[in-house]
Amino acid sequence: MIEVRQLRKRFGSVPAVSDVSFTAPNGGITGILGENGAGKTTTLALICGLLRADEGSIQVGPGESTPIERRRRVGALLDHKGLYDRLTARENIAYFGRLHGIPPPSLQTRVQNVVSQLGLERIAERRVAGFSQGERMKVALGRAIVHAPGHVLLDEPTNGLDIPSVHALREILRRMRDQGACILFSSHVLDEVRALCDNVVIISHGRVVACGNTADICRQAHCPTLDDAFLALTGREVIPS
């Protein structure tokens, strides 16, 4: 479970996150929905210990929740462009496994499991240079989950992907959820959130303006659809269809 309370973060004089609190349960997919610049990526970066919060508390799983401990417990895919082109897909994944301290005897098995889980067998021994966006995303996801984390964070993971890749990713996320993982992902695409998420957190100007399942959100905004609710909650005019 991921629990965030009254998170605040400024970059100089610019407030990126002003007041963010929510809970993402295990065995569920929680979507952070917001416009560009709403504070979604900063919130994810704070949760996985990449940035230090100015105020607030973050709990990822039970026990101690230092940034380095959070990085150990979380598998995060914040950017699927950053692969090492001269390494093969398998080497990219194994590198992150080693950085997570997976001992060599079980590393090979873990990497092979991830390769099979993501359907990367055909390209596992190829260097990453020249991979399609979908293939790069899968390798980046494999890297993020090689240590079998109980919490998975994804930042707009379907950006730039074709339809089959989007469907493949959704299937992978559903499978991880069914295995009990806590999945948190940000998006500004309403269809994606509707198709995938059990819970939704709407962020606007660095603040949580609503959270709950789709029906809860619509009820809170007094709107019939999630699209209308999103527009109403983020202070935009709802255009009657």
Add this chain to the structure above:
Amino acid sequence: MSRTFVVARKEIRDHARDLRSLVSSAMMALMGPGVVLLVSLSDRAPGQDGARVLLGMLSVFALVSAFAGAIDIAMDSTAGERERRSLLPLLLNPIPRSDVIVGKWIAVTAFALVALALNSLGVVAVLAWAAPFLLVTRAQQIVVWVVLGLVPLAALGAAVNLFVAVLCRTTKEAHTALRFLAFLPMLVGMFLVFFPSWTGRAWFLLPIVGQQTLIAVREPSAPVVQGAILALVTLVASVLPLVAASRVLNRDDILSA
């Protein structure tokens, strides 16, 4: 395996596959001996004084080779990581950022040492051709100069280059900055070749000046003690840019593209 060495191993493996960069680094390392060989072939540097000039020229190129012999990997492993956006996923791993920097430094130093070894082979080959008596009379001094002077300088150069490159957002930006930095040992080395009176004992503790002093002094025995002290000072000095680079890596803005 320590995670610092995991980073180092990955950087070495990754960069070893960059053939163009390897060829370019090898050419840079052999450029000095090549130029000096041409000078010796032109027969404009005959006799003992000429041989000393040749050694002076070789020493300057060796300084540059040790200090800046691995700037390609320094750029690729820092500014390059930011540019291709692989730094963010790397920092998501449960490893202190100081360990990331030290891992990269080990890799950059390894490549700098290979460049230095290549350069040293070139130096020996040129001296064997153009001034064989120097190889006989100053063999010990040359060994002390390389082992206690240039090897630690490679470690310092790797640390300084990493620090400068980690401040840059793109490899192009880093390339410009590091090329300027490579002039530092060249300028200091050339100055000391043309004004050898400055290679006095008061300066020998200063990296680069000290290395040049080790090869410039003409004493009956090799300056082992002086070299050992200089090696220690140079290695300790490497810590400062590494600490500074770790601090840069801990800044929030390091994650912005």
